[in-house]
Amino acid sequence: MSSPKCRECGKEISEDLRNCPHCDTPVNPNIPKYPTFGGSGWVMTVIGVLFITLIVGLLINMFVYQD
Numbered sequence: 297m298s299s300p301k302c303r304e305c306g307k308e309i310s311e312d313l314r315n316c317p318h319c320d321t322p323v324n325p326n327i328p329k330y331p332t333f334g335g336s337g338w339v340m341t342v343i344g345v346l347f348i349t350l351i352v353g354l355l356i357n358m359f360v361y362q363d
């Protein structure tokens with residue numbers, strides 16, 4: 297076990313911490329603070345396109361089946 301040192305200020309920090317308590321630099325950049333959709337942005341795009349298609353389809357249906 298080696299205690300890592302902050303790559304910014306050089307002080308020893310705990311691996312458990314996500315940010316250096318001294319300068320708030322992320323300790324391990326491989327651990328994202330929040331879940332990211334990196335690399336799967338196309339999934340969101342596909343979902344967005346499908347969602348828009350659904351909304352447009354519903355609107356068209358509303359107009360077609362009016363009266």
Ligand SMILES: [Zn+2]
Pocket residue numbers: 302303304305306307316317318319320321
């Ligand atoms: Zn630091």
